[in-house]
Amino acid sequence: MxxxxxxxxxxxxxxxxxxxxxxxxxxxxxxxxxxxxxxxxxxxxxxxxxxxxxxxxxxxxxxxxxxxxAGEFATDDAGDLPPGKPTTRAVGRGLALFMAATGGFASTSLPRRLRPVHWIGVALIGVVAAVSLMLALTGVLSPSY
Structure with missing residues (x-):
């Protein structure tokens, strides 16, 4: 053979x-x-x-x-995942922003309790959260599902 x-x-x-x-x-x-x-x-x-x-x-x-x-064996569904919920993406983006702004991604060998906190980032996140909450309560910011 x-x-x-x-x-x-x-x-x-x-x-x-x-x-x-x-x-x-x-x-x-x-x-x-x-x-x-x-x-x-x-x-x-x-x-x-x-x-x-x-x-x-x-x-x-x-x-x-x-x-x-040539695509002869392809199916219509193509195995695509259903789109994620907008809130899930927003939570992920918020968490990434929080980690980046507060030094969560700092690459040091120090334990987390000894890493310096980026207070400017924490303040910036607080301002953004307060403005977002204010806009949501006044109805300007509404979810678009």
Whole structure:
């Protein structure tokens, strides 16, 4: 049984996905250069990963991969995640702003209780929170769902 190159990939995950797809359609393939490319990820681009398969199944495998690239097996849902709630994004942005302004992302080896607090950031967040609360109470700032 002689092996021939079916396809070449530069990403180990893409190669594994193609191998699993071909295996689900009865085509036996093997991903080569896996050890070298997982030990040193820069080698993925240099060496590439090859799908090697039996010579008698090579044409069928190449045809299946060409049909995948053409989008024949795509579904309508495309596996998209539903959009997040606006409040979740606002809370995340607020937390990131608070951490950045108060020194939460300071890269020092000191324990958190010994890190200096950026009081200007805390004051700025307080002013923004007070203005936002005032606008929300007066009805100027209303959620847009």
């Amino acid at each position: 002689s092996l021939v190159e079916i396809a070449r990939f530069q990403d180990v995950y893409e190669a594994d996905l193609a191998a699993a797809f071909l295996a689900s359609h009865g085509v036996e393939v093997d991903v080569t250069e896996r050890f070298q490319t997982t030990v040193d990820p820069l080698m993925q681009r240099a060496l590439g990963l090859r799908l090697m398969g039996r010579a008698d199944q090579a044409e069928q495998a190449r045809d299946l991969l060409a049909r995948v690239r």
